[in-house]
Amino acid sequence: MKTRNFLIFMLGFLGVGAFGGGGVFILSPSGDMMGGMSISAIENSPFTSFLIPGIILFTVLGVMPLVLVYALLKKPNWRLPEYFNFFNDMHWSWTFSIYVGFALIIWIQTEMIAMKMVHWSHSLYMGIALVILFVTMLPQVRMQYKK
Numbered sequence: 001m002k003t004r005n006f007l008i009f010m011l012g013f014l015g016v017g018a019f020g021g022g023g024v025f026i027l028s029p030s031g032d033m034m035g036g037m038s039i040s041a042i043e044n045s046p047f048t049s050f051l052i053p054g055i056i057l058f059t060v061l062g063v064m065p066l067v068l069v070y071a072l073l074k075k076p077n078w079r080l081p082e083y084f085n086f087f088n089d090m091h092w093s094w095t096f097s098i099y100v101g102f103a104l105i106i107w108i109q110t111e112m113i114a115m116k117m118v119h120w121s122h123s124l125y126m127g128i129a130l131v132i133l134f135v136t137m138l139p140q141v142r143m144q145y146k147k
Contacts, residue, residue, distance in 0.1 A: 004144055007097065007135045008072050011065040014104065014128060019062030025054025045114035060103050068093055068100065075145070094145035097136040104129035 029049035031037035071093035
């Protein structure tokens with residue numbers, strides 16, 4: 001139970017941060033509200049503003065982990081996520097925790113390539129992604145979400 005709660009905490013931490021950060025980029029695609037972040041930070045990307053990255057951050061790494069916090073606690077029997085559940089013997093919320101971990105790794109890697117730099121926060125969030133994946137795969141967590 002403690003291990004599952006740690007997973008829920010990590011997903012909640014990620015979700016709140018990405019919800020806020022993505023929301024700021026949606027409200028201010030120029031990056032001005034994000035402590036003077038400049039568009040030049042993404043000049044090597046296909047984007048001309050922070051709007052599309054903000055929408056992706058807000059939904060995939062913000063809303064999704066927050067929905068997972070609820071789903072891991074309540075185990076709702078929702079049909080739509082089951083269509084994307086590649087582990088038929090597991091509750092979809094467990095599977096989606098893995099998806100979020102990999103989505104965060106892809107996000108951080110893409111961000112470092114686009115910015116052509118590594119910031120301390122990249123290391124922090126890469127660590128969070130690895131912890132989410134590791135904790136999700138632990139036998140005591142798997143057992144709680146077995147169908």
